[in-house]
Amino acid sequence: MTTQAISEAQLHALADGVLPEEQRAAIDDHLRAHPDDAARVGAWREQNRQLRALFDPVLDEAVPPTLLQATSPAAANGTWQRPAMQAAAAVVLVLAGGMGGWLLRGDAGDSITTSASPLALARSAAIAHAVYTPEVRHPVEVGAEQEAHLVQWLSKRLGTKLQPPALSPLGYRLIGGRLLPGDGDGPVAQFMYEDGGGKRLTLYVAKERAGRQETAFRYTQEKELSVFYWIDGQLGYALSANLPKQELGKIAGAVYAQLEQPR
Template sequence: MSNRPITEDDLHAYVDRALEPEREAEVATYLDKHPDVAKRVAAFSDQRDLLRSALLPIAEEPLPPQLNLARIIESQRRRPSSFRWAVAAMLMLSIGGLGGWVIRGATQLPTSGLTALAQEASESYKVYASDRIRPVELRDSTELAQWVSSQLRQPIKLPDLSQSGYRFMGGRVVPTAHGPAAMFMYDDDRGDRLVVLTRPMTTDQNEPMAPLSSGDVAGFSWADRGMGYSLVGPRRDDSLRPLANEIRKQARTI
């Protein structure tokens, strides 16, 4: 039996019966020892079965004649050449427009430093905090700390926000344009979720705390001794600043 931790991807692959036999046995053993996770996996299986039952009549329907490939090709051959020239012209215009956007993107300076970190944290929050099925990959704090530390190649400490009323949910390693980052997620009794994103900084390695705002997301970002930190959550005045100060204080004890 391997020593690899059981991840959310493993659990979903187990439900879809897409695991190798050896890995499937490891997941089954893990579920036997973790009834709370097993209950969640059983719910995944029920959802899969419901979807399959609902979509089965559609899957068994014959392909509509208008979607038959041979008929589509024959129809195109019968169209006048003027139509084909019009299509070609439209394609050339589209390619030209796309090229302009590519050149424009290439000439724009990439975002870096604390600004980039704030954007990455906001994007991670928008993607994962709204996910009610798999917001995090690892939920065990010890496993997660070891995993993110190995990926970021330096010791990473998971912030403890329990005294502030927020429970640790778990986390994952997320890719960014500046390398891997560790993402940790928390929630409170109202269901509000917070995300903490941290990664090594190539620029802005020591920066004071600065507020960030993106749509309905707000928070604070800062950098200390080469590591960047960003706390984001639902916009709510300045209520996140005490939490950001607590995270900064805990990070300095590493």
Template sequence: MRGHGPPVSEAELHGLVDGDMDSGRREAVEAYLAASPGDAARVETWRRQNATIRAAFAPVETGPVPWSLPLAPGAEGAAATRQAAGGQAEASGSHLWRGRWFARLIGLSFATGALLAASAAYLAGRANAPEAAPPSSDGPTPAGLNDTYVTRALSALWAFVPPPAVVRHSPKSDGPGQDTAAPILPTLSVEGLSLAGVRAMPGGQGQMLCLIYARPDATNIALCVEKAGDPGDSVPRVSGSFPSSMIAWRQKGANYALTGALPEPELRALADAARAEVAAFDGW
């Protein structure tokens, strides 16, 4: 293809249509097309093709995306990933996967409602409580570790869908200027447990943080921590019953609650591990 100056290549004709060419060559290419009706017609055809394709798919970009993206990379997410990658091509798997997400979303809606109700009850309880509650470091029942706290801790687990991001939970990450009065978050480095995420919820003394750990059997465990309103430590106390049992205690100025669908001995063992880590914390 020859026009003015260097030959015009086929690639340059496509580049002209797609807006991907050196600006210095545009004039030369257009001059060539003016002298070559055949190629000019081809270029016009390509332009019409482009316009047709773009117009055909314009509704997808502006329309609703047909899913809400839960972005919860649990077993379902991994399964979906594998499925979409080509391992299993049956549509039935896709239906099942969508169904599970739908069911989960419904469940989450109920859990959110429960969480709000529990929070409201807790706030009401706080509002009616006497301003100066006596310290209760001498008793086996930690102050503040009431049923509402249990409910809130449980609701953290119910409503939890683990995000993929690994959350730094070591107090070391706070740096030298950390708040030394902040509750200690134990890593709970027990074999088989992996930190799946963190939930922050309103608590009695500010925020309550719940570390969510995933077990190999796909059940979750929540370790919730909030600043204690009262000083002193307390012994762990079990409340509720399997599978909604919980162990709560107060230690180093924070209320702790461990909950999960575990038999009491296992829950106690985990609580002991958490307490040991909190006790061993040297503040860095």
């Protein structure tokens, strides 16, 4: 008897509650036979629950008139001005963050979360930041006193050379990092930094399946948590902190500049 292959997209659709009912029996049989996949689906559901708790209240807020105006083309020449495009993108990202726990809609209308998408990258980074930065005794797996070992270990696991940016000129010291599970594209690295007052920020680095050359910064915020994120070749980056956009943007610029230096 031939068993139908179960795709990653179907597992995500099940976790997001959008799997077609006629596929449910086959997926349930698959999960009973593959406990690892069942555990992954359970973890994704928990991520969605946490994100709904964080972002759903955004849907009840009114969109600022200045941002609504920014979504209109410039009257003078019929083209979109750069500030308007950035503001409109911010509106889209914030609203997308509140709808269905950051579900992404494909061309066919099916809601599927994909690990290769920038939104999914920001989502995972925000969750990892919220989970580990409050830790007092074990915020990282390997401390900065073993930085050489940390870098070698994470580079080997991600299959690419990594180097945590030096942020001491901006008041943040590296306190260490850890290895995290990715959503189907292999492991993820998280580097954690701390300033003199104990405020922490994290740099989340993930391998991107698509390998796109998309280097422009994107930004999203919920309450006090800000995230700048971008895709550069085969790696996706997300910098998260409870900081104002302008302040975190300055740090993100410094991070980007160092990552672009020849290694």
